[in-house]
Amino acid sequence: MAIEQTFVMVKPDGVQRGLMGEIISRFERKGLKLVAARLMQVSRELAEAHYAEHRERPFFSELVQFITSSPVLAMVWEGENAVAVARSLMGKTNPAEAAPGTIRGDFGLTIGMNVVHGSDSPESAAREIQLWFDGETLRYDKSVEVWIR
Ligand code: DAT
Ligand code: MG
DSSP states (O other): OOEEEEEEEEOHHHHHTTOHHHHHHHHHHHTOEEEEEEEEOOOHHHHHHHTGGGTTSTTHHHHHHHHTSSOEEEEEEEEETHHHHHHHHHOOSSTTTSOBTBHHHHHOOBTTBOSEEEOSSHHHHHHHHHHHHTTOOOOOOOGGGGGOO
16 A cells, blocks of 8 residues: 545535535544645636546536536545545445445435545546646645554
């Protein structure tokens, strides 16, 4: 296993519903470290680039419309196996199928508004961190890290 970084976003529904603190708290308690964060209004250009792999899917325009409809909280979280760990905290894509105890399982209802995004692989994470943060993250030590290994 290696220290990884992953891109996580609280989507417009999560921000509007006041779930930012709850979601940040879950990643913090898990032991991941926040190394970049920005509350931002997403441009159509950025939304289309972020979801480029879904360009041909029937829900693409709805997805871009949703992500650009209201601010999102874009973040980078770091830690051992961070990509897979973040995905497991989030739960399945469709909140109706996501297990209780996961973010989508606890707070989502439909696939159209599933509260959070997380990179699906280390390669996607690298691409998304470059796209959203120009690859810039903070490097700092937390004394508690010796207890999270
Ligand atoms: P994930 O966000 O879990 O990585 P994905 O990459 O397959 O899932 O899809 C990206 C987003 O697109 C997803 O979070 C919600 C939306 N989406 C996926 N499948 C959909 C569908 N069948 N109908 C509507 N929206 C969908
Ligand atoms: Mg995805």
